[in-house]
Amino acid sequence: xxxxxxxxxxxxxxxxxxxxxxxxxxxxxxxxxxYKQDSKKFLKIMFSYNNKELIINETVxxxxxxxxxxxxxxxxxxxSLELGDSAVYFCASSQAxxxxxxxxxxxxxxxxxx
Amino acid sequence: xxxxxxxxxxxxxxxxxxxxxRCNYSSSYSPSLFWYVQHPNKGLQLxxxxxxxxxxxxxxxxxxxxxxxxxxxxxxxxxSAHMSDAAEYFCVVRSYNTDKLIFGTGTRLQVFP
Numbered sequence: 001x002x003x004x005x006x007x008x009x010x011x012x013x014x015x016x017x018x019x020x021x022x023x024x025x026x027x028x029x030x031x032x033x034x035y036k037q038d039s040k041k042f043l044k045i046m047f048s049y050n051n052k053e054l055i056i057n058e059t060v061x062x063x064x065x066x067x068x069x070x071x072x073x074x075x076x077x078x079x080s081l082e083l084g085d086s087a088v089y090f091c092a093s094s095q096a097x098x099x100x101x102x103x104x105x106x107x108x109x110x111x112x113x114x
Numbered sequence: 115x116x117x118x119x120x121x122x123x124x125x126x127x128x129x130x131x132x133x134x135x136r137c138n139y140s141s142s143y144s145p146s147l148f149w150y151v152q153h154p155n156k157g158l159q160l161x162x163x164x165x166x167x168x169x170x171x172x173x174x175x176x177x178x179x180x181x182x183x184x185x186x187x188x189x190x191x192x193x194s195a196h197m198s199d200a201a202e203y204f205c206v207v208r209s210y211n212t213d214k215l216i217f218g219t220g221t222r223l224q225v226f227p
Contacts, residue, residue, distance in 0.1 A: 004157075031213055041152075041202055043217040056214055090157060096213055102148060103215060107157040 003027050006091050006106040014114050015083060021076045021109045023091030031055070031096045032074035033103065034066060037088040049074055050096055086113045116141045118188075118205045120218035128226050133192040135221045137205030140186065146208040147188045148215070149179055153201045161203075164188060175199070200225045 004025045013019055025032060033056075034046040048056040049068040063079045078085060088110050092103040121136040139145055144166050150158040162173025169181045179190045188205060205218040 033214070035215075041220045043158075043204065045214045048213060050213075056212060058214075092158075094213060102160045102163055103213075104160070105150075105158040108155075110155075 004091055004093055004104050004106040006089075006109050008109060009107065010110050010112075012112045012114065013081060015081055017081050018077070018079045019081060019111070020078070021089055021091075021111075023074050023076070023106060025072055025091075025093040025104070027093055027095075027104060029093040029095045029104075030071050031094050032068065032071070033092040033094075034074065034076050035090040035092065035105075037090060037108070039087070043090070047074075047076075081111075081113050083113050086111055116143075116145065116207045116209055116216055118147075118207045118216060118218040120203075120205050120221050122221050123219065124222050124224065126224040126226065127195045129197055130194050133190070133195045133199065133223065135190040135203050135205075135223065137188045137190065137218060138186050139188055139205075139207050141207060141210070143210045145210075147179075147181065148206040148208070149173065149177070149188075149190050150204045150206055151201050152204065152220075158204065161190070195223075195225045197225050197227065199223060 007022050031050045033048045037043045046060045047066045052068045065077045068074045088108045090108045091106040094103040117140045119138045147164040149161040162171045164171050164181045172178045177192050203221045206215045
């Protein structure tokens with residue numbers, strides 16, 4: 001009955017590789033997000049999608065490509081991984097258009113680049 | 115532009131004593147404000163939210179926050195700390211014209227026995 005689920009939870013890989021992180025929500029929300037949390041715990045939005053349409057793209061390198069096959073899924077593909085990509089990536093979802101509607105977060109994917 | 119500033123990076127309290135985590139906000143509009151908690155190796159859990167209704171907001175686990183427009187503050191409090199409250203706490207404002215959340219830098223709460 002997990003609301004927002006991400007896989008994998010841990011990802012350790014070599015520099016230069018390509019990897020994907022998957023996210024699924026069963027809350028019936030129409031908007032999904034990707035956030036990056038750095039080593040100092042600072043959280044910053046990367047992307048948001050509403051009904052499969054890209055809404056927010058926060059000056060993220062184009063090595064990062066989100067894909068939303070339907071409104072319940074938002075995957076993140078990363079090409080040519082770099083050391084600076086090491087972080088925790090959080091997926092979130094919410095229902096747009098409702099004042100104060102909070103975002104619900106997954107447990108995060110801890111990405112380590114060797 | 116909207117922003118939040120968490121005034122303390124670390125707060126340490128003894129179990130059973132009050133908790134105060136401070137947050138100031140900056141917004142040209144009536145803001146939507148949130149407090150989230152992150153336990154080690156876990157995701158973010160919503161504690162409470164303010165959306166221009168009552169200025170005193172009650173959340174989960176005995177936490178509450180008071181919206182003070184005159185002071186542009188949204189401090190988080192709890193009367194009596196529990197060991198399980200030890201975590202990272204984030205004050206968050208929602209961007210007015212998008213749905214994106216703008217996070218503060220976080221306050222790490224330590225609770226000593």
